[in-house]
Every structure is written in structure tokens, then in C-alpha cells.
Amino acid sequence: MSRFEKAFNELKQDLHRSQNEWVRLDAERKLLTEQLEEKLNALEQFYETKDTYEKARVLLQQSAEYAREQAKQQIESLVTNALQFIFGPLFEFQIEIEEQGNKPVAEFYVVSDYEGIKVKTKPQEARGGGVVDIVTLALRVALIETTQPKMDGPILLDEPGKHVSGEYVLYLYEFLKSISTMFDRQIIMITHNQHLAQSGDRAYYVDIRDGISEVNRTDNA
Numbered sequence: 151m152s153r154f155e156k157a158f159n160e161l162k163q164d165l166h167r168s169q170n171e172w173v174r175l176d177a178e179r180k181l182l183t184e185q186l187e188e189k190l191n192a193l194e195q196f197y198e199t200k201d202t203y204e205k206a207r208v209l210l211q212q213s214a215e216y217a218r219e220q221a222k223q224q225i226e227s228l229v230t231n232a233l234q235f236i237f238g239p240l241f242e243f244q245i246e247i248e249e250q251g252n253k254p255v256a257e258f259y260v261v262s263d264y265e266g267i268k269v270k271t272k273p274q275e276a277r278g279g280g281v282v283d284i285v286t287l288a289l290r291v292a293l294i295e296t297t298q299p300k301m302d303g304p305i306l307l308d309e310p311g312k313h314v315s316g317e318y319v320l321y322l323y324e325f326l327k328s329i330s331t332m333f334d335r336q337i338i339m340i341t342h343n344q345h346l347a348q349s350g351d352r353a354y355y356v357d358i359r360d361g362i363s364e365v366n367r368t369d370n371a
Contacts, residue, residue: 195312199274199286203258206289209296210247210256218254222247225292232288233260233281235328236314236321243285244270260285280314284322287311291329305329307339310346323349 206225210218222245229243240263247256260276262269273285287310294301311322323346330337339346347353357364 199282202286202289202293205293206258207256209293210245210254218247221296222256224296225289228292228295229285229288232284232325235325236284236318237281240264241281243288258285258289280311280318283311283313291333295333304336304338307337307341309341310339311343319343319345322346 210221210225226243226245230241233241233243242261244259244261245256246259247254249255258273259270260273260281262271262276273282276282276285287307291305294305307326310326311319314322326337326339326346327349329335337350339350341347347355353368355366355368357366
């Protein structure tokens with residue numbers, strides 16, 4: 151083998167190693183990008199949930215004592231009904247208001263019944279299945295219906311019940327329908343869940359073909 155051929159083979163080997171390293175690094179980059187997107191989505195949901203809780207706290211803390219108790223009962227009732235509607239009768243939502251430095255401070259809890267034992271946790275620490283999603287959703291509806299002056303218009307939802315387990319999705323869209331009827335409000339939502347999409351009176355499906363969005367309407371029975 152000539153010196154030229156040897157040098158050429160070494161270059162081919164270096165190129166092959168470089169290509170393998172590039173493939174490995176590219177796969178690692180894609181994985182890290184996916185993980186970053188998941189974390190950013192989780193962070194966005196956290197801030198949305200936190201914002202909802204803070205608004206509810208402000209409503210309760212700034213109300214006069216009688217109005218505060220009325221709002222507390224209404225919010226507890228609506229969120230408890232949502233939890234029981236979707237997850238069953240062993241769930242309850244409680245608001246505890248304590249005076250701290252002459253200022254009322256509200257804390258939220260989900261109370262679960264496990265074989266006769268009451269377990270009280272913060273919503274974000276409650277068991278899986280999407281409990282925190284339902285608490286947040288119901289709290290938002292409660293705020294809309296409780297805040298004075300009352301706000302008119304539809305309820306806009308972005309991926310409601312995103313983390314609700316599949317076994318509970320049927321109950322979720324039945325709950326949304328009951329909310330629409332109870333408060334006489336239209337519900338407009340964006341969702342990737344086919345069951346939720348099919349539950350609406352009217353649905354629009356958006357597909358992307360060759361980088362162009364196509365909107366197709368379907369009227370659900």
C-alpha cells in the first residue's frame with residue numbers, strides 16, 4: 151500500500167468517526183431539545199396554575215368578612231363538585247383562612263378519603279390522574295362567576311385537563327357541558343384530545359400539510 155493510499159484510508163476512518171460522533175451529538179441535541187420543551191411547558195403550566203391560585207387568594211383576602219365567607223363557600227362547592235363529578239365522591243376541596251398579622255391568608259387543600267382515613271394535601275401534591283388540572287379549571291370558572299362586577303362572554307380554555315387520565319376524560323367533558331348549561335356560557339377550547347373535541351357542538355380540526363395549516367370543520371352530533 152502506497153503512502154498516499156494509507157493517508158487516504160486514515161482520512162476515511164477519521165471521516166467515519168466524525169460522522170458517528172456527529173450522529174451521536176445530534177441525537178443528544180434532539181433529546182435535550184425535547185426535554186427543554188417539556189420543562190418549559192411544565193413551567194408555563196405551573197405559572198398558569200399559580201396565577202389562578204393567587205387570584206383566588208386575592209379575592210378572598212380583600213373581601214369583607216361576610217362576602218369572604220360567601221365567596222369561600224361558592225368556590226369550595228364548585229371545585230368539590232368538579233372533583234366529585236370527575237373522580238368520584240371521595241374528594242373534597244377546602245379553603246382555610248387564617249389571620250396572620252391582622253391579614254386573612256387563604257390556603258387551598260384537596261381532601262381525599264382512603265378507606266375511611268382523611269388525607270389533606272395541597273392540590274399540586276394530590277394523587278395523579280390530573281387532580282391539579284381539575285382544581286385549577288374549576289377555580290378559574292369559580293373566579294369568573296364570583297368576581298364582581300360579573301364578567302360576561304364565553305369561557306376560553308387551552309388544553310383543559312391536559313394531564314387528566316384517559317379513564318376520566320369522559321367525565322371531564324360531561325362536566326364542561328354541565329358548566330356551560332349551568333352558567334349559560336359558551337365554552338371555546340383548544341385541545342389535542344379527540345374525545346374532548348368530539349364533545350363539542352362544533353369542532354375545527356387543524357392539520358399542517360407542507361408547512362401550511364388547513365382548517366376543516368366538523369359538526370358533532
